[in-house]
Amino acid sequence: MSIYINLSAIAALIAGILILIIPRLLNYIVAIYLIVIDIVGLIHRELLIYRIFCRTISSGTKLDVRSAPAGGAPGMACIKDASMSMFKVISGALVLMIFGMLQANAADQSICISGSNVVLYPNGSLQSCVLNDSFRSNGTECKQQSPISFYDNGLLETCVLAESATIDRQKCKPLRPIRFYPSGEFQSCVKEE
DSSP: OOOOOOHHHHHHHHHHHHHHHOGGGHHHHHHHHHHHHHHHHHHHHHHHHHHHHHHHHHHTOTTOOSOOOTTSOHHHHHHHHHHHHHHHHHHHHHHHHHHHHHHTTSOOGGGBOTTSOOEEOTTSOEEEEEBSSOEEETTEEEOTTSEEEEOTTSOEEEEEBSSOEEETTEEEOTTSEEEEOTTSOEEEEOBOO
């Protein structure tokens, strides 16, 4: 008895559950889902093509357009091609995921109270708003229902601390503003005594 697992169905189920549990991560969950489904589809397609091609080579039919290496088995060229193709697919997907993660630091409008004054930069990234829920960035938890602002590169500029925090050996007072430089480095806060 064989059991076949449909990876796309499992990925869709996991994505759906995560969206129900954490709706503000919708953009990230959909992006990860699409990447996973595309990788699974590409890998499946490549494996299917090479499985058919390798069977053709090993059966000795006239469709063998590649010659076997000198002294090597006819299937070795096929195995090398298949492994190289898989390497290209996986490394390409990793590059896409890394570039996606670089942009993942930027916040979007989903963190804001709906109906509040949301200000965007010309590039479409969030400049400022009033937080709906608490928000964590740069190891700092910003208080819900309080103003927050970002630089145009998506990094946190200023917010109100939700709890006491020690940043760069400085203990910052809760419920007071904290500021960061555009590079993401700590700039200032109200010191806790």
